[in-house]
Amino acid sequence: MKTTTLKTPTPQIPPGTPPLSSPPPGLDxxxxxxxxxxxxxxxxxxxxxxxxxxxxxxxxxxxxxxxxxxxxxxxxxxxxxxxxxxxxxxxxxxxxxxxxxxxxxxxxxxxxxxxxxxxxxxxxxxxxVAGRVLRDAMLPGVAVGERAAYHAQANRVLADLHRVDWRAAGLGDFGRTTGFFARLIRRWAQQYRASVRAPVEAMERLAEWLPAHIPAGADEERHVCLTHGDYRIENLMFHPERPEVAAVLDWELSTLGHPLSDLAYHCLAWHLPAGVLRGFGDQDLAQHGLPGERAYIETYCAQVGRDPGAVLADWPFYLACNLFRLAAILLGIAARVRDGTAANPDAPAIARMAQPVAELGWAIAQGRAPALKT
CATH class of the missing domain: 3.30.200.20 (Phosphorylase Kinase; domain 1)
Structure with missing residues (x-):
């Protein structure tokens, strides 16, 4: 088998493209x-x-x-x-x-x-697609005065996605149209339990609390839309020079689901710390030119025609559900670290965040941590 290995990026790769591995694995x-x-x-x-x-x-x-x-x-x-x-x-x-x-x-x-x-x-x-990927939601490579505009564009595109007529697009069988949150919670509870050797208290509490607190009607078909499943700044390709989303990437978790699950997952950046999880929950938003979470949610609601008051009333559930999911993913990474099968060199540091993330989810569910960062 003949393979090619280049030591430097090709000229066609624009600045801001995700970094290249070194040495890159061969491709025939x-x-x-x-x-x-x-x-x-x-x-x-x-x-x-x-x-x-x-x-x-x-x-x-x-x-x-x-x-x-x-x-x-x-x-x-x-x-x-x-x-x-x-x-x-x-x-x-x-x-x-x-x-x-x-x-x-x-x-x-x-x-x-x-x-x-x-x-x-x-x-x-x-x-x-020509453009740049901004992997850190704080946008350190963007001027402070321009950062809000980039986040506004991410917000707009997510709203556009949730307005897509998925039936007309031929996606009527792309996922089940009822019971989304019940299935989501059950799936990640199973994943969590398959990854750990001993129970994690916050995960056990969330696994019991979440099914009992699904907002009324949230699992009905009338709420269904096409969801991305992993919508965050890192999965957007921006125009090389201006705050414009050139492409949405990494659709492997897309399905028919609930729009507020997508939005809440996207808004975890307001609650996660800077550094390994690339959030800005421990930062001064105004100092870094970042929008407040309430204003961000209200902007989204205005674009899709939702009542922001109703969304905010149930926001602790949507956040806690996504933190439960994220913690289950991180515990899976921890299991691969433990078994020696984790390929990412940052995996140990990422895995150590599993318990704090789970505890944050439980604290938000219990009202002991703020559900909005303004």
């Missing part, structure tokens, strides 16, 4: 080129590949040839080695295609390959 570009050419047209020169950091669940590469570039996103291995519902790039492709022309900016898919014999795993190729 010789096998890939014949599959790719009919889908993108002839390209001059050899096909090159550079592995991107980020998106570790489904690894990604920037492909380039002469002055053209694309992005390849693959499953991490053959289907036989993965759980049946894991790393479902087919779902990513479906939602990206459904959102074309919707007003939600997404890359255009150029082709899906489910034949694992080509490069050893299923993959898809999409257009390469």
């Amino acid at each position: 570009t010789e096998a890939l080129a014949p599959w790719l050419a009919p889908r993108i047209g002839p390209f001059d020169g050899p096909l090159r590949a550079q592995r991107l950091n980020g998106g570790q669940s489904n690894p990604s590469w920037v492909l380039s040839a002469a002055q053209r570039s694309w992005v390849l996103r693959a499953k991490p291995g053959p289907a036989a080695s993965l759980a049946p519902s894991a790393h479902a790039i087919e779902r990513e492709v479906r939602v990206l295609q459904a959102l074309q022309g919707s007003g939600v900016p997404v890359p255009r898919v150029l082709g899906l390959c489910e034949d694992e014999s080509v490069i050893g795993a299923a993959f898809y190729v999409m257009e390469h």
Whole structure:
């Protein structure tokens, strides 16, 4: 098998693109080129590949040839080695295609390959959108006076997503349309218990409290919308020079769900600390040019036609539910650290945040921690 390994970024990769791993894992570009050419047209020169950091669940590469570039996103291995519902790039492709022309900016898919014999795993190729990814929600690389505008654009695009007519977009069977929170809580309770050797008190309390406090009617079909599932600043590609979302990335957790679950997950940045979890809950918002959480929620509600008073009344539940989910994810990372299977070098530090995150969720549920940061 022939592989390519470049030591420096190709010229087509603009500033702000997620950093490249060093050394990048090999990709068989010789096998890939014949599959790719009919889908993108002839390209001059050899096909090159550079592995991107980020998106570790489904690894990604920037492909380039002469002055053209694309992005390849693959499953991490053959289907036989993965759980049946894991790393479902087919779902990513479906939602990206459904959102074309919707007003939600997404890359255009150029082709899906489910034949694992080509490069050893299923993959898809999409257009390469020029822009920059701002991985820290505090936006340290953006002038203080401009930061609110970037967050306002993130807010607008999330509202646009939640207004998409998912039935008209052909996504009527993209997920179940009732019982969203009940299923979400049950799933992450199972994940948490599968990851730990001894019960975590805050998680046990949340697992009992959350099902009993689902807001009235929240699990009914009338509230359903298309959700991203991992909507945060880090998963947005911004225009290289201005506060404009050029593309929403990483759709592997998208489904039909409740819009306020998406919004609350996005708003965890107001409650998580700076540093390892890249929030700004321990920072002075005004000093850093960041909007208050209440104002942010009210702006969202104005765009989607929701009553902000009703949203804020149930906000502790939506936050606690997402902190429970996040803590379960972090406990899963802790299990991989314990077993020696965690690939991310930052995994131990990230895993140590599991218990504080769970305790914050329980404190918000009990009214012992603020549910709004203004």
